[in-house]
Amino acid sequence: MIKSNPTRQKILESAFQEIHLQGFQAASLNSILTRSDVTKGALYHYFPDKQALGFAVVEELIKEAVLQFWLRPLEEASDPIDGLKGLINVAGKSLSDEDVLLGCPLNNLCLEMSPIDDGFRQRLKQVYELWREGFAWALRAGQTNGTVKSTINAMDCATFIVASLAGCRSLAKNAQSRDVLNACGQNLTLYLDTLQP
Amino acid sequence: MIKSNPTRQKILESAFQEIHLQGFQAASLNSILTRSDVTKGALYHYFPDKQALGFAVVEELIKEAVLQFWLRPLEEASDPIDGLKGLINVAGKSLSDEDVLLGCPLNNLCLEMSPIDDGFRQRLKQVYELWREGFAWALRAGQTNGTVKSTINAMDCATFIVASLAGCRSLAKNAQSRDVLNACGQNLTLYLDTLQP
DNA sequence: TTGATTACATACCAACCAGTATGTATAATT
DNA sequence: AATTATACATACTGGTTGGTATGTAATCAA
Incomplete structure (x- = not known):
């Protein structure tokens, strides 16, 4: 129960x-x-207390959302760059107006709680690492099958992509603007193109 | 007084x-x-109240810090891409350990206050726009003097760069890691290189 | 010199908060 | 049938918060 x-x-x-x-x-x-x-x-x-409730939100809802939206679809893509570009596109379209206004739940909690509660920080870090490692795994698979440049450091690239996604949602949230979100996404896909061989 | x-x-x-x-x-x-x-x-x-104190922090301290660290130095650079790469490098080195742990003050406030206080949101937005427009201005100057590709949209690029900077500091804050910050900065400079003609 | 304004200092307050103590109806166990 | 554990419900509490009321020493204006 x-x-x-x-x-x-x-x-x-x-x-x-x-x-x-x-x-x-x-x-x-x-x-x-x-x-x-x-x-x-x-x-x-x-x-038992408010903190435990917060932890459960991170571990059961937010982590699951990252898996479901970003990682599982990417596992099935044969070309990770194409896959990522598709996901970015879908993200821009599937986010509700409220989602744009409220920003990324993971990043919100991250900035608020990381410096003041290490239990939160570690749980959020786990989710970020899951996310980054999922992207890195896909990029390495692309390096193996020749769809991704072999010279790049997959984990560093993955980190940058996740960071940019977080940053895009930050600016869009503050500007309350889907245009800002799309302009950012647009430029992120330009970066992704440079990862092709 | x-x-x-x-x-x-x-x-x-x-x-x-x-x-x-x-x-x-x-x-x-x-x-x-x-x-x-x-x-x-x-x-x-x-x-008069706590809100007014918060507004003053944004308008007098945070805005000034953006101007001083990011915008004034860039005004003097003849090549904006070189200038930006230099600033990213300096940022990574001049941030104290505490600065890494606490993240970007502007982005922190942005994520916390934008959805719940429109006065805050607008003041933070002003600072972000100042920042983005400063970068865009430099990129357009580069387009004029031939150091930046003429095909790019300067404002969109500037927005993406600011977003990525914010995102990099987010991940570094959560990971409590200067390495993450540097890896992100590294990849952002790779993106900047693609803006060269 | 005197009256007014500035620049604080201290004590207090109502609202709200996370958390607790206690009670109870239902379901499972023995 | 009796006992125990689960799954809630209600009422309360101590601590903290932003904000206020009131007082006062120093400075400035007339």
Whole structure:
């Protein structure tokens, strides 16, 4: 009964929304309870404290979202550069207006919590490393099958791509502009082209 | 007496430090007062409320730092690509360990405050636009003197460069690693090379 | 000299917060 | 049938927060 419980899941998803909007520290438990129509007793039945709730949001929702959107599709692509360009394109189109306004949940939490809570930092770092290693793995596969230049350092490239994606969403969030997001994505695909042999 | 007052300046700088570490919402006025060795009466004498203090930090400290570190040096460079590569290099070296751990003050505030306070958002946006326009101006100057490819869209490129810089510092902050920062900067300079004619 | 303004200092307050204590209906176990 | 554990629900608390009310010493203007 620890996992895949509907009440627990409702709490998790409401917590994700509240944290995505307000940040973790400013996220109010009472507000999460109102959102999910659940009581404080239920919350503290499933999570020992606010921090544990935050950790669960990172490990169960955010990590899963990265896997599902960025990594699994890329595993099936034969040309990683084509695959990445496609994903960037899809990302720009599939993000809702609210998603543009709220930015990347991983990066938001990252900037807020990394310096003040090492438990958060390590869990967020795990997700970032999963992401970077997934991209690096795809780039190396491309180097093997000849779709990616053999001279590049796959992990460094992957890191830069993830960083740029995060940065693009930052600027778009501040500018409240899908155009900024697309202009950034456009230029990132130009960089990707330079990785071809 | 409204400006360049030593007490006011002390408050501003302590506020900057506290906000840089904790974020704006979590920044405690009492903690700022302890840092600056000033009393609440003094703080509320110079700033009507916490928000106004935050605005002043953005407009007087953060904006000025962007101008001084990124824009003024670039004005004097004859080749903007060389200039940018030099600045990225200097940035990587001149950042203190603490600076790496705390990340970019502008981007931190941006992600925290943009969705929940439009006054903050607009002031931060002004700084980002100053930054992007400064880079774009330099790139256009390069297009004129033949050091930059004429086919690129200067503003879009500038936006991408700023976004990537922000993203690099995000990942480095989370990883607590200067290596990540340098690897990202390295790849950003590779992108910059592709802007040459 | 005197009245007003500036530049703080101290004490206090209402609101909100995460967390707890206690109670209870239901379901599982023995 | 009796006992125990689960899954909540409600009421409360101590600590912190941004902000205010009030007071005062020093400076400036008339």
